[in-house]
Amino acid sequence: MTTPTTVNVAEEGADVGVQAGVVHGDIHLYRLSSNPNPREQFVTALNYLDGRVRDEARSLIEQAVAGGYVTTEVQFFRLIALLSGRNLRQLPTEELDRLIAICASLPHLDSHDEWAAGLAVIIELLTRTPDAETDLLIKKIDALNQRQRDAIYGHLEALLEGAAQDEMWRKSVALAQLQRTKNDRSSRVWKFFHPTPARPRTMLVQSAAVPLRDWLRTGAGVAVFALATVQMSVLMAAHRSIDPYLGLLAALLGLAAFCVGGADRYHRATRLRAKEAQIRPPQQRGGKAPAGGFAHQVDRLFDRYFRLYVPRDTDRAYWLAQTAGIQRHLRDEVVELYREQRVEADQIAWLVRYLVGDVRGQWERDTLTAYRQQLRTPTRSWALCIGGLALLAAGIFWAVPAVVTTAPFSGTAWLLLAMLSAVPAVRSWFRIVAERRRVVDDQAERDAEAAARWEAYHRWCHKLSDKPSDAEMAAWLESDRKVLVDQAMQQYRLLPSQVIAHAFIEAPAPSCKKARYPQGPWRYSRYRLLLFLLTDDGVRQVNIDLEFETATSEATQRLNYRFDAVAAVRIDGIAARRQTFQLTLFNGEPISIRVTEPDNEMLQVDENPAKIAELSLDAAGLTHTLHVLEGVAAEGKEWVRHRRRRADKRLADLAGAIRGLLD
Numbered sequence: 001m002t003t004p005t006t007v008n009v010a011e012e013g014a015d016v017g018v019q020a021g022v023v024h025g026d027i028h029l030y031r032l033s034s035n036p037n038p039r040e041q042f043v044t045a046l047n048y049l050d051g052r053v054r055d056e057a058r059s060l061i062e063q064a065v066a067g068g069y070v071t072t073e074v075q076f077f078r079l080i081a082l083l084s085g086r087n088l089r090q091l092p093t094e095e096l097d098r099l100i101a102i103c104a105s106l107p108h109l110d111s112h113d114e115w116a117a118g119l120a121v122i123i124e125l126l127t128r129t130p131d132a133e134t135d136l137l138i139k140k141i142d143a144l145n146q147r148q149r150d151a152i153y154g155h156l157e158a159l160l161e162g163a164a165q166d167e168m169w170r171k172s173v174a175l176a177q178l179q180r181t182k183n184d185r186s187s188r189v190w191k192f193f194h195p196t197p198a199r200p201r202t203m204l205v206q207s208a209a210v211p212l213r214d215w216l217r218t219g220a221g222v223a224v225f226a227l228a229t230v231q232m233s234v235l236m237a238a239h240r241s242i243d244p245y246l247g248l249l250a251a252l253l254g255l256a257a258f259c260v261g262g263a264d265r266y267h268r269a270t271r272l273r274a275k276e277a278q279i280r281p282p283q284q285r286g287g288k289a290p291a292g293g294f295a296h297q298v299d300r301l302f303d304r305y306f307r308l309y310v311p312r313d314t315d316r317a318y319w320l321a322q323t324a325g326i327q328r329h330l331r332d333e334v335v336e337l338y339r340e341q342r343v344e345a346d347q348i349a350w351l352v353r354y355l356v357g358d359v360r361g362q363w364e365r366d367t368l369t370a371y372r373q374q375l376r377t378p379t380r381s382w383a384l385c386i387g388g389l390a391l392l393a394a395g396i397f398w399a400v401p402a403v404v405t406t407a408p409f410s411g412t413a414w415l416l417l418a419m420l421s422a423v424p425a426v427r428s429w430f431r432i433v434a435e436r437r438r439v440v441d442d443q444a445e446r447d448a449e450a451a452a453r454w455e456a457y458h459r460w461c462h463k464l465s466d467k468p469s470d471a472e473m474a475a476w477l478e479s480d481r482k483v484l485v486d487q488a489m490q491q492y493r494l495l496p497s498q499v500i501a502h503a504f505i506e507a508p509a510p511s512c513k514k515a516r517y518p519q520g521p522w523r524y525s526r527y528r529l530l531l532f533l534l535t536d537d538g539v540r541q542v543n544i545d546l547e548f549e550t551a552t553s554e555a556t557q558r559l560n561y562r563f564d565a566v567a568a569v570r571i572d573g574i575a576a577r578r579q580t581f582q583l584t585l586f587n588g589e590p591i592s593i594r595v596t597e598p599d600n601e602m603l604q605v606d607e608n609p610a611k612i613a614e615l616s617l618d619a620a621g622l623t624h625t626l627h628v629l630e631g632v633a634a635e636g637k638e639w640v641r642h643r644r645r646r647a648d649k650r651l652a653d654l655a656g657a658i659r660g661l662l663d
Contacts, residue, residue, distance in 0.1 A: 117144060191463075218428040250395030350456070479512040498535055540559075
């Protein structure tokens with residue numbers, strides 16, 4: 001068997017480029033209280049076991065037992081956790097001793113206890129001979145409740161030997177084939193990697209900001225105008241006629257009508273200009289936001305979704321050109337709303353999608369510029385303006401002669417003073433009214449925006465509400481791994497009974513997404529796997545890229561080498577930082593792959609980065625893989641023989657302990 005020259009799976013200096021991780025802080029599946037009781041430890045241990053974090057599950061179950069919590073259910077899962085994924089000859093000496101001690105401590109198994117029935121099946125698995133009948137054992141397993149049945153098929157398929165192992169493996173793979181697509185995996189798994197969406201926000205409405213000069217002009221103008229009007233009415237008294245007063249009254253009514261209609265017209269024109277400014281394409285785009293920053297990520301989101309959400313029957317380039325101003329306005333609003341709130345861009349991707357989708361919907365309904373129609377000056381306002389000016393002119397024409405003829409100099413002065421004070425006062429009044437109405441209209445718009453955004457937010461939260469549990473993610477991954485092992489054995493024309501052991505090195509693939517629950521291991525959207533099959537003839541290695549979200553895989557490399565070709569196996573780096581697995585062959589380049597990346601994300605309050613890294617490596621099965629490969633590197637093929645010889649004596653002790661239990 002030749003030893004091929006290999007290349008590194010991930011070069012030491014390469015950037016794996018794992019995306020920022022998501023921590024689902026709203027789920028406390030693995031979190032224990034500061035002083036947990038044994039029952040709580042056991043329940044959490046089962047969660048870890050379901051998550052395939054075997055070492056942590058074993059530790060917590062032993063703590064529960066030490067605390068006095070011992071039932072047949074506890075003993076059942078105690079054995080499951082201890083034996084999971086390994087045959088008896090793969091157990092270290094201290095764990096074989098623990099297995100013997102557990103079996104020796106078991107009480108008489110009551111046939112009416114369902115967990116005792118499960119324990120009885122495990123004991124039969126431990127004591128059966130290779131030539132024993134397989135069908136009866138399989139029937140006993142199938143007669144157990146589903147929780148026990150899934151635990152045995154999912155964790156103990158390696159316990160048997162010979163034809164029984166082949167049959168057990170066949171059943172286990174068939175179950176894995178069903179479980180890997182179970183619970184609507186294809187449409188739910190992506191939700192696990194999606195962050196908790198940020199709550200919707202809207203811009204605060206700016207309070208009315210009226211310059212002091214407008215208030216002064218209005219106040220002073222009204223006061224001066226009122227004084228001038230009173231003085232002119234005094235001069236009219238000399239005519240001893242009511243006609244000049246009627247003319248003055250008409251002029252005042254006309255002025256009032258003009259102010260009402262003109263203020264409405266001015267407000268609409270001002271608001272129309274503001275709306276047009278929001279959609280007007282920028283003359284030149286501002287400087288680019290710093291790469292990697294929040295604003296830059298929001299830019300990318302808007303660019304992506306505006307390019308993706310093109311209206312029907314619309315050219316993309318035309319759509320992008322016509323909505324450039326809207327895109328810039330919405331982008332600036334979102335950045336302003338969330339920049340200082342410790343929010344990641346992915347958490348507001350739903351909001352960006354909603355905003356862009358809303359723009360597309362308005363485009364398709366031809367309502368994107370509906371505000372132009374809404375802000376057109378109505379006929380009533382035009383009538384007030386024109387009618388008011390006409391009435392004002394008629395009133396002046398009617399009243400002025402009486403004022404001027406009575407007192408030519410003072411009458412003319414008061415008339416001019418009234419006109420000069422009224423013009424700036426009316427203009428300032430228009431601005432005051434427009435600003436106050438702007439606040440009212442803005443508040444109405446914000447309320448409508450908030451209602452629509454909250455509705456979209458609740459729709460998105462509902463869509464994410466069935467995100468997978470960590471146990472489901474672990475079960476899907478374990479099923480994928482089991483199917484991949486079966487495919488590799490078929491490619492090499494191997495039966496399960498011909499494989500001494502199989503092991504995985506599991507690492508995040510480049511540009512993958514990752515997520516976890518508090519105190520739980522990282523899960524990845526894409527994996528880079530190294531599968532090792534140990535046989536009497538040597539090691540078969542298969543490098544596999546697994547697309548976890550789609551449950552598809554591709555074998556990228558297949559290697560065969562003898563046991564004595566393995567020179568060294570090691571892990572470089574420390575927990576909570578970058579760690580690299582390296583397998584060195586005598587006649588080939590080292591095979592290296594990064595198994596952990598530094599966590600730059602904010603941890604939960606009670607989390608330890610080293611512990612999180614340890615849990616992730618535990619879930620990946622790295623400890624078991626290292627144990628197998630380090631033994632091969634140290635002793636070559638002799639490791640297999642020595643392992644068997646060392647284990648046989650302990651297995652004889654185990655058989656004696658179990659016979660004593662059965663007796």
